[in-house]
Every structure is written in structure tokens, then in C-alpha cells.
Amino acid sequence: xxxxxxxxxxxxxxxxxxxxxxxxxxxxxxxxxxxxxxxxxxxxxxxxxxxxxxxxxxxxxxxxxxxxxxxxxxxxxxxxxxxxxxxxxxxxxxxxxxxxxxxxxxxxxxxxxxxxxxxxxxxxxxxxxxxxxxxxxxxxxxxxxxxxxxxxxxxxxxxxxxxxxxxxxxxxxxxxxxxxxxxxxxxxxxxxxxx
Amino acid sequence: xxxxxxxxxxxxxxxxxxxxxxxxxxxxxxxxxxxxxxxxxxxxxxxxxxxxxxxxxxxxxxxxxxxxxxxxxxxxxxxxxxxxxxxxxxxxxxxxxxxxxxxxxxxxxxxxxxxxxxxxxxxxxxxxxxxxxxxxxxxxxxxxxxxxxxxxxxxxxxxxxxxxxxxxxxxxxxxxxxxxxxxxxxxxxxxxxxxxxxxxxxxxxxxxxxxxxxxxxxxxxxxxxxxxxxxxxxxxxxxxxxxxxxxxxxxxxxxxxxxxxx
Numbered sequence: 001x002x003x004x005x006x007x008x009x010x011x012x013x014x015x016x017x018x019x020x021x022x023x024x025x026x027x028x029x030x031x032x033x034x035x036x037x038x039x040x041x042x043x044x045x046x047x048x049x050x051x052x053x054x055x056x057x058x059x060x061x062x063x064x065x066x067x068x069x070x071x072x073x074x075x076x077x078x079x080x081x082x083x084x085x086x087x088x089x090x091x092x093x094x095x096x097x098x099x100x101x102x103x104x105x106x107x108x109x110x111x112x113x114x115x116x117x118x119x120x121x122x123x124x125x126x127x128x129x130x131x132x133x134x135x136x137x138x139x140x141x142x143x144x145x146x147x148x149x150x151x152x153x154x155x156x157x158x159x160x161x162x163x164x165x166x167x168x169x170x171x172x173x174x175x176x177x178x179x180x181x182x183x184x185x186x187x188x189x190x191x192x193x194x195x
Numbered sequence: 196x197x198x199x200x201x202x203x204x205x206x207x208x209x210x211x212x213x214x215x216x217x218x219x220x221x222x223x224x225x226x227x228x229x230x231x232x233x234x235x236x237x238x239x240x241x242x243x244x245x246x247x248x249x250x251x252x253x254x255x256x257x258x259x260x261x262x263x264x265x266x267x268x269x270x271x272x273x274x275x276x277x278x279x280x281x282x283x284x285x286x287x288x289x290x291x292x293x294x295x296x297x298x299x300x301x302x303x304x305x306x307x308x309x310x311x312x313x314x315x316x317x318x319x320x321x322x323x324x325x326x327x328x329x330x331x332x333x334x335x336x337x338x339x340x341x342x343x344x345x346x347x348x349x350x351x352x353x354x355x356x357x358x359x360x361x362x363x364x365x366x367x368x369x370x371x372x373x374x375x376x377x378x379x380x381x382x383x384x385x386x387x388x389x390x391x392x393x394x395x396x397x398x399x400x401x402x403x404x405x406x407x408x409x410x411x412x413x414x415x416x417x418x419x420x421x422x423x424x425x426x427x428x429x430x431x432x433x434x435x436x437x438x439x440x441x442x443x444x445x446x447x448x449x450x451x452x453x454x455x456x457x
Contacts (some may be wrong), residue, residue, distance in 0.1 A: 037267055037271060040263075040264075040267055041260075044260060045198045048255050048259070049254050050198050050247070052253075052254070052259070056250075056252045056253075057252065061350045066255060066258075066262075069255055070259065070262075070263055070266070073263050073368060074266055074267070078270070089246075091244070092241060092245075092247075093244070095244045095247035095248065096240055097402070099247055100212070135248065136248050139248050140249055143246075157208070157211045158211055158246050158247075161213075162213065163214065164208050165215050167213070172298045182204075182208060182211065182213065183204045183208075186207050186243070186246070189246060190245070193245055
């Protein structure tokens with residue numbers, strides 16, 4: 001399992017590293033603000049796989065994942081200023097939006113937050129594809145080495161959109177244990193990428 | 196300043212939107228006024244993004260890209276679509292002139308309809324742009340009128356009884372329905388470098404709500420404008436305490452100034 005994950009990660013790392021040398025996210029966003037469709041196509045080519053992978057993982061349905069993909073990139077086209085480059089990379093920002101929108105779709109509810117409200121901060125510069133590839137390898141290593149119960153709690157919260165109460169009911173674990181596991185899981189990811 | 200440890204686990208769940216029950220409201224209120232916990236929340240969302248990267252799967256199909264680019268082209272009034280090139284031979288000859296004429300008439304009707312729709316959209320866009328420009332101008336005018344009161348040239352003057360000793364004073368102007376608050380203070384004693392004054396809204400029920408941290412200038416004047424407060428909180432009064440310069444989630448000292456809503 002771990003080795004398969006590692007191989008996939010290395011493949012993905014090679015793929016994103018191969019995109020080095022292209023225009024920066026910031027310059028592409030500036031061109032999108034000037035209504036440059038080719039810049040939008042470049043951003044789509046760079047990040048659509050990431051957004052689609054997250055949506056597909058959450059929704060488990062290709063048509064629904066394609067709808068989320070379309071909606072997110074159309075929002076980016078219409079509101080490019082919503083992306084605050086000072087706070088984090090475009091890839092990180094889009095992936096969180098993809099997850100949130102997919103959970104909304106899964107629960108058949110209207111989008112609860114606007115893309116402008118998604119504010120996040122990451123130390124790693126995911127705009128640099130080489131960094132993103134290296135982070136990918138580390139993340140999958142951490143996930144595969146995580147205790148099963150912890151990884152499961154984290155994935156139920158992130159990919160299934162379950163609340164901590166729902167996770168506790170599903171697993172029969174105390175609420176406090178679920179809380180601690182989820183936070184510790186997130187911190188271990190942070191530490192792995194920072195290290 | 197570090198995030199509050201007592202909120203650490205709940206902050207992580209809140210970042211994932213996995214927190215429910217009364218704790219969710221507590222965190223929502225807390226992050227409005229605690230910069231350190233707000234920063235930690237943003238970092239936790241960054242950690243979420245790392246989790247998203249662990250997802251992998253097939254690439255989206257080409258039709259998704261085509262669909263997006265078509266939608267973008269339709270959404271881009273600045274760029275007119277290139278007219279399709281029509282050759283004079285080929286299918287024209289094969290269809291015959293009657294069929295070709297019918298196709299051309301149908302095409303012309305469709306184009307006319309599209310042009311009318313496009314013109315209507317252009318008028319709508321022009322109207323929205325004019326409205327936005329008017330709103331921007333109004334905002335600029337309001338900004339201009341108020342800017343002077345927040346600049347370095349302001350001359351705050353407190354009117355006192357002649358020969359009286361200047362006493363610390365505060366004036367809070369609060370709008371409950373919108374949660375807007377303006378607070379002005381004068382004659383406040385200077386504070387050590389690691390301390391600041393913190394303004395509190397004392398609600399009719401519950402604990403005091405933090406409403407902004409400030410340090411007085413060299414004349415003892417202080418100002419708080421629209422701290423992040425929830426709309427609709429009924430205030431019983433307002434108070435000022437001395438707190439660490441980063442502020443506190445709850446008062447830690449006795450109030451140096453209190454005013455009750457009459």
C-alpha cells in the first residue's frame with residue numbers, strides 16, 4: 001500500500017515538475033483580470049487535475065466532479081481578485097475550495113462560502129511546481145504511515161465532510177479522541193512539509 | 196502571540212467545517228476578535244490543502260476543458276468571437292443552391308437573434324458599469340470627508356470646566372442592529388509598552404465581548420472604529436480595562452472606565 005502510494009506520488013511529482021518554467025500564477029491571474037482567456041486556459045491546465053481529483057474523491061461521481069470543476073474555474077474567471085497571492089499558493093487555495101464545494105454538492109446544499117472568503121496560509125510555495133511535487137511525496141508518505149484510526153478520522157472529516165460528532169458516532173470513539181486525532185493529523189502534515 | 200491552547204482542537208475541526216454543537220459558535224465569535232487564533236485558523240486551512248494534495252485520480256476529460264473555455268468565451272464581452280471562415284466550394288456545391296439559401300437564411304435569422312441578445316447584454320453591462328462607477332465615486336467622496344479625522348493633523352479638544360483637572364473620558368456610539376461601534380477617549384493615562392486599553396461591550400446577557408484594543412496617543416486620546424462585532428448584540432454598557440498589548444479574550448483587570456446604556 002505504502003509503496004504504491006509512493007510510486008503514484010513520484011509520478012505526480014515528475015508531472016508537476018515538468019511544468020517548471022511556465023508563467024507564474026500571479027502573472028496568469030493578472031492576465032485573467034485583463035480578461036485574457038489564454039491565461040485562464042493555462043491556469044486550468046495547471047490545476048484542473050488537482051481540483052478534479054479532490055472533487056472526484058469527495059463525490060465519487062465523474063459528472064458531479066466535472067460540474068464542481070467547471071463552477072470553480074468559472075468563479076476564478078469572474079473573480080480573479082478573490083485569490084490573494086500573499087496568503088498562499090493558487091493550488092492550495094483551489095484545492096480547499098474544491099473540497100468545500102464538493103462537500104456542499106455531496107450534501108446537496110447551496111455553496112456556504114464565497115471563494116473570496118476562503119483565506120488560508122501555507123508555508124510551502126505550491127506555485128513552484130518542484131516544491132509542490134516534493135510536498136506531494138512527503139504528504140503521501142505521512143498519510144500512509146499514519147495510524148489507521150487517525151488517517152480514517154482525518155479522511156472522514158475532509159473527504160466525507162462528517163462532523164466530529166458524526167465521526168464519533170460512526171467509530172464509537174469519544175469526541176475528545178476524535179478532536180485530538182484530527183488536529184494531530186493536520187499538524188503532522190504541516191511538520192512533514194515544513195521539515 | 197500564540198493561539199489560545201484551549202481552542203486548539205476546536206480550531207482544527209472548525210477549519211475542516213467538522214465542528215458542530217455550541218463549540219462552533221464559540222469559535223466563530225472568538226476568531227473575530229483574536230488575531231492569533233485567526234492566523235492559526237488560516238494555517239490550519241493551509242494544512243487542509245496538504246490533505247487535498249493526497250487525493251489522486253484520473254485527469255479531467257477534454258470535454259471539461261472545452262466546456263469551460265466555451266463558457267469563458269461567452270462570458271467575455273471584451274473579445275468578440277472570430278467569425279467562422281466559409282469556403283466557396285465543398286458542401287455548398289454538394290447541397291445545391293436552394294438548400295444552401297435555406298441554410299443561409301436560417302443562419303442569418305439566428306445571427307440576428309444572437310446580435311439582439313448580445314446588444315441587450317451589452318446594454319445591461321454598460322448599465323452595471325455606470326452604477327458601479329457612481330458607487331465608487333460616492334465611496335470616494337465619503338472616504339475623503341472622513342479621512343481628515345483620522346490623519347495626523349487632527350486637533351482633539353475636550354471642553355472642561357475652567358481650572359478643573361482633566362479627567363479620562365470615553366464616548367461610545369453604538370448601533371445594535373448592525374454592530375457598528377465608534378469609541379473616542381480622551382485624557383487617558385499613558386501605559387507601559389506591554390499594555391494597552393481594551394474596549395468591552397457588556398451585553399445584557401453573557402460575558403463581556405472584546406471590542407478592540409488601543410493605545411492612547413501622547414495627548415491621552417484613543418479611538419476605536421468598527422471593531423469586529425456581531426450584529427444585533429444588545430448592549431447593557433461599555434467598559435475599558437488595561438490588558439496585555441495583544442488584547443485578552445476576557446477582562447483580566449478591573450475597569451478603568453464604565454458607561455451604561457441609559
